[in-house]
Amino acid sequence: MSAEVPVAYYLVLAAILFSVGVAAFLIKRNVITIFMSIELMLNAVNLTFVAFSHMWHQIQGQIFVFFVMVVAAAEAAVGFAIIIAIFRTRQTLNVDQINLMKS
Amino acid sequence: MQLxxxxxxxxxxxxGALNLLLQRHPINSALSLVVVMMSLAVLYWSLGAEFLAAAQVIVYSGAIMVLFVFVIMLLNAGEEEHTTGSRAAYIVGFPGAAAIFCILSFVFLSERKALGLTNLGGQLNSGLSxxxxxxxxxxxxxxxxxxxxxxxxxVAILGAVVLARKEQ
Structure with a gap:
């Protein structure tokens, strides 16, 4: 027995994960959690790449996901360095209190 | 099986994604993000992308999430507190995210027939892995x-070292 799943369901799952990531990005106040929701959105987009790659029987979508992973790893390293630098100067992780450029 | x-x-x-949204403590959010990434690895595998499934486990849940947990522990991040800014984000955030989800899923489900079905193994058994x-x-x-x-x-490594270095 092999029940097949429509590709559209994978895309809808990715849409759910992406919009939860958007909501978390807007609602969360901790800068680390905001960073996590960016990773969640990247993962949701990766799922659409893999689903389309499967649909078209093309390998390029998976290569694109590979490059997204590399860039995400580099971004995580730089982002955490910035977070640590912010924490060292401001002693807080709350984004509402990081408002030096606002005034 | 695939269904x-x-x-x-x-x-x-x-x-896991909803748990990330609802938890107040960053370490709980990080661990639920690990759950999301591991289940996405299984979904990649079910779509015939076994290299990406392995890379997802190794790179994302292995390297990046360990970095997340490490930084949370290092900075001793506690529970986040409510402020006036976050209430405005609640009012704008939930309808905005719901609108994005509605538009995307409407498009995907209306094009459901054209997008077709997945077949596990059909792509894998044909010649090359x-x-x-x-x-x-x-x-x-x-x-x-x-x-x-x-x-x-x-460049990212150098940038991280320069940014996180202590001022003399």
Whole structure:
């Protein structure tokens, strides 16, 4: 027995994960959690790449996901360095209190 | 088989994402993000991308999430507190995210017939394996971008070291 799943369901799952990531990005106040929701959105987009790659029987979508992973790893390293630098100067992780450029 | 895998791990991914949204402590959010990434790895595998499934486990839940947990522990991040700014984000955030979700799923479900069905194994059993295909493309046609990513990672390492260095 092999029940097949429509590709559209994978895309809808990715849409759910992406919009939860958007909501978390807007609602969360901790800068680390905001960073996590960016990773969640990247993962949701990766799922659409893999689903389309499967649909078209093309390998390029998976290569694109590979490059997204590399860039995400580099971004995580730089982002955490910035977070640590912010924490060292401001002693807080709350984004509402990081408002030096606002005034 | 594929439908069962999709339902179980799709539900697990959505539950993990919602748990990330609802938890107040960053370490709980980080651990639920690990659940999302592991279930996405299973979904990649069910779509015939076994190299990416392995890379997802190794890179994302292995390297990046360990970095997340490490930084949370290092900075001793506690529970986040409510402020006036976050209440405005609640009012704008939930309808905005719901609107994005509605538009995307409307488009996907209305094009459902054109998008077709997935068939597990149909792509895999035909000749080359997935990893051989990926490496053939990556090391012949896309060799220059692949080498450029190593420079990118080197620059990222240098940037991280410079940014996180203590001021003298």
């Amino acid at each position: 069962a895998l999709f339902i179980i791990f799709g539900a697990l991914a959505v539950a 997935n990893i051989a295909e990926i490496s053939t493309v990556l090391f012949t046609r896309l060799l220059l971008p692949f080498e450029v990513t190593s420079v990118l990672i080197l």
